[in-house]
Amino acid sequence: DVAVDIRRGSPTYGQHAGAVLSAENWQQLWCPAGFLHGYCTLQPDTEVCYKVTAPYDKAAERGVVWNDPGLAIPWPIAPDQVLLSDKDVVLPRLADCPDWFWL
Numbered sequence: 046d047v048a049v050d051i052r053r054g055s056p057t058y059g060q061h062a063g064a065v066l067s068a069e070n071w072q073q074l075w076c077p078a079g080f081l082h083g084y085c086t087l088q089p090d091t092e093v094c095y096k097v098t099a100p101y102d103k104a105a106e107r108g109v110v111w112n113d114p115g116l117a118i119p120w121p122i123a124p125d126q127v128l129l130s131d132k133d134v135v136l137p138r139l140a141d142c143p144d145w146f147w148l
Contacts, residue, residue, distance in 0.1 A: 047118055049109070051139065052079035054148035059139060061118055079146035083111060085120050107145055110136040
């Protein structure tokens with residue numbers, strides 16, 4: 046599970062934090078407003094549960110490509126094993142996105 050700071054003006058803009066979450070370790074990752082959230086499942090038939098602060102709003106949806114070289118996220122899966130939704134395949138790099146959040 047990974048959170049990426051996209052708050053323009055933040056000293057940690059473009060940096061990420063991640064954790065391996067499992068039923069065994071009971072850990073959670075909090076992604077505050079102004080952060081992108083991404084995850085990679087490591088086991089087949091994985092169930093992902095997450096909480097949100099508002100109902101889904103398609104118009105507010107944002108994202109960047111999972112393997113953005115500018116973010117250098119060390120995903121624990123080989124690129125040829127990645128399965129993405131149609132919308133995630135065409136996401137831009139963070140450097141090509143407008144400023145969605147400001148501090």
